[in-house]
Amino acid sequence: MTSTAAVGTDYDRLYIGGEWVPPVEPGIGSSVAVHSPTTELQIGRIPMAGKADADRAVRAASAAFPDWMATPLEERLAALERISAALYARMPALTELITHDLGMPHDLCALTQVAMPAETFAITARMAREFPFQERLAQSIVWREPVGVVGAITPWNFPLAEIASKAAAALAVGCTVVVKPSDLVPLAAFALAEVIDECGLPPGVFNLVSGRGEAGEAIICHPDLDMVSFTGSDGVGRRVAELAAGGVKRVSLELGGKSANLLFPDADFEKAVPDGIFKAFLNSGQVCSALSRLVVPRERLTEVEELARTTIADCPVGDPFDPASKLGPLASAGQRDRVLRYVHSGLYEGARLVVGGPDRPAGLDRGHFVAPTVFSDVRPEMTIAREEIFGPVLAILPYDSEEEGIAIAMDTSYGLAASVWTADTDRALGLARRFRVGQVEINGGVFDPLAPFGGYRQSGYGRAGGKFGLEPFVEIKSLLVAPEGQP
Template sequence: MNNDITMPRSLNYIDGQWCHGGDREIPVYNPADGSQIGSIPCSDAATVDKAVKAARAGFENPEWRNLAPMAREALLHRLANLIEENAEQLAKIESLDNGKPIAFSSTLDVPLCTSWFRYFAGWCSKLSGKSLNPALQAAGSHHVYTRREPIGVVGAIVPWNFPLVLAVWKLAPALAAGCTVVIKPAELTPYSVLKLAELVDQAGFPKGVFNVVLGDGSTGQAIVDHPGVNKISFTGSTAVGKSILRSVSHDLKRVTLELGGKSPTIIMPDADMSLAIPGATQAAFVNSGQICFAGTRLFAPRKHFEQILDGVADAASSFKIGPGLDPTSMLGPVISQKQMDGIFTRIDSSVQQGASLHSGGKRIGDAGYFIEPTILVTDDNQNPAFREEFFGPVLTATPYDDLDELVALANDSSYGLAAHVYTSQLNAAHQLAAKLEAGTVWVNTQLSPDPNIPFGGFKQSGWGRENGEDVFEHYLETKSVIMSLGN
């Protein structure tokens, strides 16, 4: 293993202590070569119970509950500073564990985490209630106000495609609101969150405020089922999201879900092709396509169709594919053998059902889980390539003739997470943005989330919103206080 990477401990972090949990271990592999880089405990329900009780005690602890908002803000800034100071190690851990290129983990993933904590630190002192005038009572007869109170213990379940970034998307607003957290990273990619736990400890957060529980789906289920958890924040597959909803029906936990996507990229006939072609390529293939809001359905005008497809294929072929820790790599492996096998199964099924393979479609090398950027072509909206989320470097391209049918084609999906539009006409951009069934619409740009911009999905892409002021609806409860001023 790389000697210049200092790996964190492969242990749970509960109540400020590192500890084991459960009676079996889960191996963790480097997806670039399939070698084992460590193993983590598969924490059982008793370990989850220990973590939730620690989070509850941390929530009730006056050191946290009564902390002045500006003091909580200072803690978050201190954590952001520590992330910045440890940026190189965090980026290397992320690239080793997840396989993503160090060129991206060092310039995007880790810096974005710093920015997210700093942005949400500023909200600590801004989360106030309101003074209200009742509509049915005489003026001056009652004093009415609202309080915004932290929801309590948050169970955060994080996927493997952006292990650190998506953990921070949940942690930063939860902590800013005054909640406490039990977080479970994906068993495939636990180490960057464990490194973050070390930094939380160094920053001086009170014990129990931040807890990490390691394990697989059974561990996540124990968090979902625990009666001491007030809210679940989950990012992952739509199938698991639906399962979580069924599980919480017995106690009506608050839930936010950021789920799957099959997002359209629309290139209008008037688009600047020098912008649209590389943009569509990045939207589909960055992070080896392992992005929930990747632009994996391309709609291009028929008269430019071959030109666009050839341009996207040429641009994708220029991305150097290699191990994440190679500073020249632009595309890394997919996360696992299972993921790679599933992608190839979907490619084969799509071709068998009528899609044509324009380019790619092959494994690269015998070690690691590398897949060529792949383009499938179909105009059949029932083909798996059109409907299913591959979560890999696969783009489905469909030509169109009629602008009126374009929106119907783009919206023909059970998902509605995002959309990308390329056009030179401002009115067309606004009209499309209004008609597309997507939580985020990027115009002449792609894959650019921001801490101040709400993010989430329509339809089966999820419930609720991450980021921006909107996210606090999910981490705060509103309490109304009504006081009679009469004798």
């Protein structure tokens, strides 16, 4: 397979109140073109909503909320299971669509960008059946009720999975949803809206409004909106929280990261370094929890560098439809240019280039490709060691003592993820308690869809995943029951 032709997916309508409707107040231009990051050819169009469309979507969700909240739990969860089955049934077409739109290699895209969100709807239904919606205390009853109308503002790096994570949990507990996807990689959101429409959810329960910041801000500020769930950059996250504060709305933020991968001298370096590079460069490094700082003993630095070279030599970058490609392009020209600025920053500040660099990968004369890049002898104060790059750039930071290594690993304003490799599991568990992050991998731990995911500090607040992903979308009500025999 090759990605030489456009997929021709054009949308000119929004999904509001159970219907596909044209924008009544278009945003900047009536629509925007969507381009493949691999070929740079147009592959579709989407409409651009304005404030009036955001208002219409939130009002539709608000009108649908009382009935959806009152719908029996099993009926809501059956709807989620229908959506899951429908996504699995469309897996080949959705994989092709997202591969064109995002640029992730096809086979990996099928697993992480389609199968994972399809399974999210099924897992959420299973978790909701076990969720304590009602709890009896000594003299009271605690009810967990849906928070209300949720605005889900989602990023481009996992265009279907992030919507699934938010929408499945919100719908399961009885909330209604207005989704505003990124306009950069938007086509999967429209495909999901088509699936939901076919699965027969009541009108207004799920709504899709595409657009840029104007549409998102109108959703956040709407008086009928009860909660905002946002995933994206920390800068935009601060703006979301600021706007939501005006209406005292609940906010859940999953923001950036600069996650450390700390290797102790007794670690299995033959396993740890390739595993760390895979997790740093997954989705071409466009992952908020990417292990982008590799912290290693100085005496093992040469060995680590050679393992990095060997691993990257086995990870060719190229057309995501070519089975040989392990890394695809970045999602846009703007993202490519941003990453290259960080590569130049690393060179300017004196980091030593191990592999990669600012030059376009050989044989790729079009597309937003960046060579997978590794810097060594990186100092903690360097820009590439402190700021989230969101691309295939790994910083190796050497340490001279274990306490120094721990201090380097913990020296970040973010708090999303970390990784520890050591033969001493008890030491790893003790260190995991010291990390102020939401997720710690030990000796190559892998993603668990039932585990909570979210951050500390500049990485945000709120959790997704399993039963923990339901909690942000419920309010807690106490019923104080008079003792028997008293009025």
